[in-house]
Amino acid sequence: MTSRTRETPPGAVRRWHTWIGRLSGSAAARGATTLVDQGIVSLTNFLAGVIVGRYCSRGELGLYSLAFSLLLLIVSFQSALVSMPYTVYCVRVPAEDRAAYSGSTLVHQLSLVVLSTVVLAVGGLLLAGRVGPPGLAQVVLVVACGLPLFMGREYLRQLFFARLERLPPLLLDAVVAIVQVGSLLALARSGRLSAAAAYVTAGVACGCGVLVSAIAVRRWFAWSRARVLPDLKMNWATGRWTFANGLVALAGAQLYPWLIAASRGAEETGILAACMGVTYLTNPLILGLGNFLAPHAMHAHASGGFVAVRRILRKATFGLAGVMAVVCPTLFLAGGALLRLVYGARYDGYGLTVGALSLAQAVDVLAMPASYALFLFDRPDVIVKSNLIVLGVTVTAGAVLVRLLGPLGVALGLLCGNGLSTAFRWHAYGRLARALETERPRVASATLSEVGS
Secondary structure, three states: OOOHHOOOOOOOHHHHHHHHHHHHHHHHHHHHHHHHHHHHHHHHHHHHHHHHHHOHHHHHHHHHHHHHHHHHHHHHHHHHHHHHHHHHHHHHHHHHHHHHHHHHHHHOOOOHHHHHHHHHHHHHHHHHHOOOOOOOOHHHHHHHHHHHHHHHHHHHHHHHOOOOOOOOHHHHHHHHHHHHHHHHHHHHHHHHOOOHHHHHHHHHHHHHHHHHHHHHHHHHOOOOOOHHHHHHHHHHHEEEEEHHHHHHHHHHHHHHHHHHHHHHHHHHHHHHHHHHHHHHHHHHHHHHHHHHHHHHHHHHHHHHHHHHHHHHHHHHHHHHHHHHHHHHHHHHHHHHHHHHHHHHHHHOOOHHHHHHHHHHHHHOOHHHHHHHHHHHOOOHHHHHHHHHHEEEEEHHHHHHHHHHHHHHHHHHHHHHHHHHHHHHHHHHHHHHHHHHHHHHHHHHHHHHHHOOO
């Protein structure tokens, strides 16, 4: 086959290539592709929880949600220490060094996988000593066994996003969705579904997705032993605040299921999981926008500075506010009926909890643009402090509300903590924006003076 033939495929194949090129070249289309991809991920997680909730007891759903909170914590660490620094530096590293830098991050990723697996396995063994809800130890040990695959999938997804590749993560997550949901339905129909079995299917599905994607990215990596430690130090300089922020943020939100499990048992933990499942139906849009916004804000910052970033974040704020202005009233009015429809009659009577959780989520979502701006302009300490506010509310007023009101207490605690945190972030962003606006005329004036002299 000649090079001319490869460049211009005949007929329908040529038209297909042209369409793909236009699709991948449009920023709006890339954003839409990212939203579709996040929709697949969120829908897969949602359907997995629904299948466990409908075919298993409320206690099994509670165990499933507790293990999921641990998984979220570990993936958050991975994002802070590996993925987020990669998103920042892959743009700045010269093209000829990018493969070596990617190889270093792969070493960091594998080291983190080993450490996380060991820690989670030890935790599962400790739980086996009759600590915590019955059955939780088995679920945690299953998650520990599948952790390399769970973390590998997320590592590859963020690698694609950082390089502004949109179609490969779509394929990855589609493979995972088909295998995971199909396997869960097969187990449910055979009567063998449990929280532990659900994580076995998730591990197998992630393994299939990782295998498909690893073949595509194998040429992106080069090995350079001399770069591993320097790149780790560089990533840590950027990621340490994100790491602290992720730890504090997840502790503030993910302590609630554990507080309910400790004070009210696994069944009420399952009720909370079902209410949150309905509330987070908007996650595909919210997380998809985050996956689109983060790398594009980084690129805008590199090319246009504060003005370009502010333009992107303003649009994101209005878009998020518009979405939540529709979602919150809808869930307050129809949350109970939707909960009963999705999870079954055993979860009836918790519509108010769904509505309050949606309001808490809306308040938290509106902090996203300010958070990106603060991170980009070297103020991650503000984000950590704001999440300390949420954590402080969780371990004080939130713990009391959980003991008194159960799942509704969680919603009220989150609403209070998120509201204070969001107000703190936007106040800090406003001060930062005013400072940057003040500096711009000074820089321009100094430049003109230099030219005149």
